[in-house]
Amino acid sequence: MTRVQCHCALGKKEKPTALAGRKTEDCTFFTRKEILRLHGRYHEMAPNVVPMDYTKDPDVKLPMQLIINMPELKENPFKERIVESFSEDGEGSLSFNDFVDMFSVLSEMAPRELKAIYAFKIYDFNTDNFICKSDLEQTLNKLTREELTAEEITLVCEKVIEEADMDGDGKLGFADFENMISKAPDFLSTFHIRI
Amino acid sequence: ALHTSFHQLIQEQSSLMEAALELEMQERSREPGQDEQHPNFSPTTLRILASMPSRTIGRSRGAIISQYYNRTARLRRRSSRPPLQQLCRTARPSLRHYDLETDPTRATLEEKRSLLVKELLSLSPGQRSHMLLTVPLSLAEKRTLRWVLSRQSQPGRAPHRTSSSPCGRSKDCIVLVSLGCGLLSLLAAAQPWHYALKQIGGRFGSSVLSYFVFLKTLLIFNIFSLLILLVFVVAPQAVYPPPSASPRPFTGLELLTGAGYFTHSLLYYGYYSNVTLNDPCASSPNGSMCPHTAPQFPYNMPLAYVFSIGVSFLLTCVLLVYSMSRSFGESYRVGSSTGDLAVKVFCAWDFKVVQRRSVKLQCENICTQLKELLAEQRSRSCSLSLCQRLGRTVVLLLAWVLSLSSVLGCVVALRYFSEHMHVQEAILLVLPLVVSLLNVLMPHLYNLLATWEKQDSPVTEVYVACWETCVGQDLYRFVVMDFIFTLLDTLFGELVWRLILEKKLKRNQKPEFDIARNVLELIYGQTLTWLGVLFAPLLPAIQTLKLVLLFYVKKTSLMQNCQSPSKPWQASRMSTFFITLLCFPSFLGAAIFLSYTILSVRPSETCGPFQGLETMYKSGKTWVQLLEKSNPNITWFAWVHQYLVENTFLLFFMSGVLLAVIYFNIQVVRGQRRIIRLLKEQIANEGEDKIFLIQKLHSVYEQRERRA
Numbered sequence: 023m024t025r026v027q028c029h030c031a032l033g034k035k036e037k038p039t040a041l042a043g044r045k046t047e048d049c050t051f052f053t054r055k056e057i058l059r060l061h062g063r064y065h066e067m068a069p070n071v072v073p074m075d076y077t078k079d080p081d082v083k084l085p086m087q088l089i090i091n092m093p094e095l096k097e098n099p100f101k102e103r104i105v106e107s108f109s110e111d112g113e114g115s116l117s118f119n120d121f122v123d124m125f126s127v128l129s130e131m132a133p134r135e136l137k138a139i140y141a142f143k144i145y146d147f148n149t150d151n152f153i154c155k156s157d158l159e160q161t162l163n164k165l166t167r168e169e170l171t172a173e174e175i176t177l178v179c180e181k182v183i184e185e186a187d188m189d190g191d192g193k194l195g196f197a198d199f200e201n202m203i204s205k206a207p208d209f210l211s212t213f214h215i216r217i
Numbered sequence: 218a219l220h221t222s223f224h225q226l227i228q229e230q231s232s233l234m235e236a237a238l239e240l241e242m243q244e245r246s247r248e249p250g251q252d253e254q255h256p257n258f259s260p261t262t263l264r265i266l267a268s269m270p271s272r273t274i275g276r277s278r279g280a281i282i283s284q285y286y287n288r289t290a291r292l293r294r295r296s297s298r299p300p301l302q303q304l305c306r307t308a309r310p311s312l313r314h315y316d317l318e319t320d321p322t323r324a325t326l327e328e329k330r331s332l333l334v335k336e337l338l339s340l341s342p343g344q345r346s347h348m349l350l351t352v353p354l355s356l357a358e359k360r361t362l363r364w365v366l367s368r369q370s371q372p373g374r375a376p377h378r379t380s381s382s383p384c385g386r387s388k389d390c391i392v393l394v395s396l397g398c399g400l401l402s403l404l405a406a407a408q409p410w411h412y413a414l415k416q417i418g419g420r421f422g423s424s425v426l427s428y429f430v431f432l433k434t435l436l437i438f439n440i441f442s443l444l445i446l447l448v449f450v451v452a453p454q455a456v457y458p459p460p461s462a463s464p465r466p467f468t469g470l471e472l473l474t475g476a477g478y479f480t481h482s483l484l485y486y487g488y489y490s491n492v493t494l495n496d497p498c499a500s501s502p503n504g505s506m507c508p509h510t511a512p513q514f515p516y517n518m519p520l521a522y523v524f525s526i527g528v529s530f531l532l533t534c535v536l537l538v539y540s541m542s543r544s545f546g547e548s549y550r551v552g553s554s555t556g557d558l559a560v561k562v563f564c565a566w567d568f569k570v571v572q573r574r575s576v577k578l579q580c581e582n583i584c585t586q587l588k589e590l591l592a593e594q595r596s597r598s599c600s601l602s603l604c605q606r607l608g609r610t611v612v613l614l615l616a617w618v619l620s621l622s623s624v625l626g627c628v629v630a631l632r633y634f635s636e637h638m639h640v641q642e643a644i645l646l647v648l649p650l651v652v653s654l655l656n657v658l659m660p661h662l663y664n665l666l667a668t669w670e671k672q673d674s675p676v677t678e679v680y681v682a683c684w685e686t687c688v689g690q691d692l693y694r695f696v697v698m699d700f701i702f703t704l705l706d707t708l709f710g711e712l713v714w715r716l717i718l719e720k721k722l723k724r725n726q727k728p729e730f731d732i733a734r735n736v737l738e739l740i741y742g743q744t745l746t747w748l749g750v751l752f753a754p755l756l757p758a759i760q761t762l763k764l765v766l767l768f769y770v771k772k773t774s775l776m777q778n779c780q781s782p783s784k785p786w787q788a789s790r791m792s793t794f795f796i797t798l799l800c801f802p803s804f805l806g807a808a809i810f811l812s813y814t815i816l817s818v819r820p821s822e823t824c825g826p827f828q829g830l831e832t833m834y835k836s837g838k839t840w841v842q843l844l845e846k847s848n849p850n851i852t853w854f855a856w857v858h859q860y861l862v863e864n865t866f867l868l869f870f871m872s873g874v875l876l877a878v879i880y881f882n883i884q885v886v887r888g889q890r891r892i893i894r895l896l897k898e899q900i901a902n903e904g905e906d907k908i909f910l911i912q913k914l915h916s917v918y919e920q921r922e923r924r925a
Binding site: 119120126135165191197 | 346349350351353355356357359360363411414415418419423557558559560562563564565566567568569570571572573576577580581583584587588591594790897900901903904905907908
């Protein structure tokens with residue numbers, strides 16, 4: 023893991039723009055080599071739009087349709103929600119920073135708390151900061167490809183809320199979700215995408 | 218004017234109290250989630266609700282920054298002085314550590330950011346880096362923070378990035394463990410087989426992947442032992458070869474039997490000399506003065522042999538215990554009794570699976586599991602009848618009797634066989650052949666028993682020239698045979714079976730990858746290596762080679778012949794189980810056997826590094842005595858050796874301490890369970906309070922609107 027020296031002289035007002043500079047490397051769980059490899063993957067999705075040179079910090083965003091066609095995400099039922107949770111502009115398009123952030127959180131080195139925060143965002147379909155019954159129903163439909171009957175779905179949703187809701191408001195806040203995740207030893211290994 | 222405003226205030230208060238009384242008289246209806254479906258809430262109420270901390274905490278950048286500012290401040294306060302009670306209520310700046318005007322809840326985004334930067338600067342670089350990595354802000358925001366931090370921190374002090382390995386976070390790592398961790402993280406960074414593991418995980422999921430990750434872990438253990446033995450035992454002996462008999466000619470059979478050409482080679486114990494290598498005094502044995510030639514480095518071979526093996530075992534033990542405690546810590550949770558369904562819904566989806574067919578299979582699996590869980594919860598009340606329970610017990614007992622008798626039968630047969638064996642070149646292979654054959658066939662028999670019994674039962678394996686070289690050769694043969702039979706088993710169990718299923722029986726079902734059996738085979742191979750390392754120091758090299766080849770063979774067979782597992786396996790609990798199985802029967806057994814050999818068994822007289830000594834351990838003892846004689850200042854070392862290492866009192870004392878620690882931990886866990894229960898009740902009460910307050914707020918605003 024070599025240090026990348028700062029390009030600018032000391033004292034000059036430097037903008038945080040170097041692609042794989044020390045600053046990016048220290049803010050994600052990836053090494054410099056991996057960040058460069060991610061840039062290669064980002065570039066090959068739209069070679070005409072994404073520049074190879076990131077020193078001027080270009081404002082390039084790729085739309086959601088391109089990103090969810092990546093082989094790592096294509097078959098995932100939650101792919102739209104994953105991309106939306108990391109998108110800064112609310113429409114699901116990712117800049118390169120968001121792209122690296124997404125795979126950094128989903129890598130195996132990210133700690134449990136950070137993954138829980140983003141998992142909560144992903145499963146919160148109506149983005150009201152709670153996982154309510156409708157969110158759960160949508161999650162179940164995506165998980166089982168609508169193989170469960172309506173009665174079974176209602177039953178499962180009720181049981182889940184009964185098990186995990188602690189403050190009795192009928193939906194899961196982040197504290198409830200995090201508490202439930204802490205009981206699941208598998209969470210770290212399942213909430214993980216290799217890139 | 219003052220009086221009228223007070224008058225107004227009093228009037229408002231009294232009307233509020235009336236409203237309060239009215240509300241108290243009403244029945245409290247506890248309908249959860251009512252505020253969401255309640256269209257009657259006024260817009261003011263809804264606006265207030267929308268800005269509650271619980272609803273904004275994940276949303277706005279400002280809220281996240283405030284939260285992490287508080288967290289950092291708490292961290293800093295905790296590390297510097299003992300926390301005072303109710304610090305947030307006090308107004309004294311010296312206690313609050315920040316100015317009163319900049320109340321973080323009301324500041325703008327820029328001010329919040331600068332506050333956070335100020336707090337982060339007061340942390341140590343390691344903590345700062347960790348805090349920055351774990352805050353859930355976007356990468357652009359983090360980079361801005363990082364840039365501001367680097368600008369404001371002292372120039373010249375390069376901020377140091379802690380490694381993301383667990384050792385980098387804890388402050389009190391002992392040197393040995395941190396060294397091992399450093400090497401581990403180096404190896405992990407090198408990432409051998411990264412793409413292969415990704416492919417396997419993508420198609421078969423985390424459960425089958427855990428087998429291959431376990432294989433990689435074993436490879437790392439073997440490489441460590443190999444390095445230590447290579448540097449301290451094999452290399453010095455290779456540089457100063459002993460005068461040996463003429464070597465026998467090399468025929469191809471040696472690769473399988475390990476005898477013949479290999480008998481007097483670096484591979485086995487017998488080759489190693491019992492003298493101090495490179496000793497300038499060795500050439501003048503009559504006690505005359507040692508020639509003062511150029512300073513050379515005399516190397517005490519017996520001592521190096523026994524110490525290197527001891528150190529490599531110690532290192533393996535430490536690494537094993539560390540990885541076992543880490544995976545155990547991940548999978549064990551205090552107070553986790555309910556919550557299966559919720560956990561299944563949110564944690565069952567394996568994000569690593571990327572192939573379409575596997576994804577479809579996973580969806581079906583989850584659907585089946587959910588239906589099973591629902592059915593189980595529905596029928597939990599009705600228990601089995603007496604007849605069914607009796608039937609189940611009988612089946613269980615029968616299966617146990619069959620398993621135990623077959624194991625005993627194998628043991629007796631092998632003992633009889635090994636005693637009546639002739640010692641010829643090719644016949645030497647028969648015993649390992651029989652053992653490996655049994656190893657391969659018995660698991661299939663037990664699998665049949667298990668399907669009948671609906672329970673897993675682990676396989677109980679049979680374990681059994683210098684005589685050390687003979688033992689080493691035996692173990693070498695075992696290792697090689699195990700490898701050959703694993704290959705054959707992969708060939709027949711997976712490839713041929715798939716062909717039979719497809720062509721003859723015309724079923725479109727491929728065989729499944731039997732994770733448990735394969736892992737047990739790995740553990741068996743590793744046990745053999747650990748048993749044999751004292752008698753054949755290059756055995757870890759052979760095991761390393763075998764593991765590398767096995768990875769590719771298993772992977773190819775998996776991709777061509779197997780289908781995704783239909784049973785749900787929990788990957789992390791399985792990894793814990795594998796490592797525990799490796800540690801307890803396997804490593805502990807090997808360590809006990811080795812300790813017994815080193816401490817009690819008489820080494821052979823004619824060859825090896827311990828010729829003429831009573832036990833192998835005596836070489837260490839004579840060295841300590843020699844040290845004592847040569848340098849009277851370090852008698853304390855001999856004293857330590859005599860009274861602490863050799864005295865059995867120390868062993869009893871350590872066992873007592875261990876038992877006390879275990880008891881203490883059990884009590885801590887019990888206390889934690891009680892606290893968890895109390896906290897859950899408290900959270901439920903707070904939730905009720907919150908609903909009550911929301912209703913009251915709504916009624917207050919309603920009253921005000923009605924009056925206006």
